[in-house]
Amino acid sequence: MRRLLLAALLSLAPLAATAAESGIELTAQIKAPLADVWQAWTTNEGISGFFAPEARVEARPGGPFEIYMNPYAAAGLKGADDMRVLAVEPQKLLSFTWNAPPHLPQARQQRTVVILRFAAEADGTRLSLSHLGWGSDGEWPKARAYFEKAWPNVLANLQKRFETGKPHDWTEWRAQLQRYQAAEAAKQAEAGKTQP
Template sequence: MSDCIEKTIELNAPIARVWRALTDHEAFGTWFRVKLDGPFVPGEISRGRITYPGYEHVVWEAKIVSMDEPRLFSFTWHPYAVDPEVDYSKETPTLVEFHLRPEGTGTHLSVTESGFDAIPSHRRAEAFRMNDGGWAEQMKNIKAHIGG
């Protein structure tokens, strides 16, 4: 198993539009399916509720690491932390990085999630599998959101 998930997509939208979809908490919430409590602020925790059917009980929580407009947006979080009875805070979080670059008249977007080797072995494979599929779905979601 790899330590890293990588997904890429070409979006038929200017980089500024993609940046907004990623970093505006309301736009992010629309395509990611999470109702966030407030704006993203580097160094601070962002929280909200997942709105994806079947996961409404899950609190979304991430620490915003970087907002280097318009090239890099990153955060750390606990992957596939869906059991409300488990305290995931003792685990080392993974790092999620969105890299953007202009590509012709559109934008090349890549998402990388790394650090799975630090996830406890009893849940590492499932967290990796679920997030790998999740990121594939989220790339479709952002494309539909942007319309490109």
């Protein structure tokens, strides 16, 4: 009987090995109390302090977790539009859906999952980020490569926010975006004048 059980378990080992999810895994030490780091991820004001100029976040299962990298863009193209909180364990765990950036429309139609784990430490907070649910075909490799570069920047911005004691100032970013949009509108208007 033991041999039969052992043989059955060994036959499952290759299946378990191939089913492992390969995700983006990062850890950051934040020099701030756990409650402050939690608030940075779970409030609109907190998100705008390091991540993006605007957000709509409600830290409850099913609540919105919308991060607007470009709040002036059309609906559906602002950033993490229509994302949802999946699970909350206050000051321990936050998970939410995530999408690809607008320049990858095929991958953007689908969702991945981000899991944040928070732990108090003597010198602040340890934050662990896992980004899971990657496909392998089409635009998936490009989407993953994008976030392999983007998430370290987000975590560095979070560290900087607490090291300086100041939330990110989006004033210059907004001014640059408005200048760009005005230039694009002028180009479109000029192109409209030259067409018969």
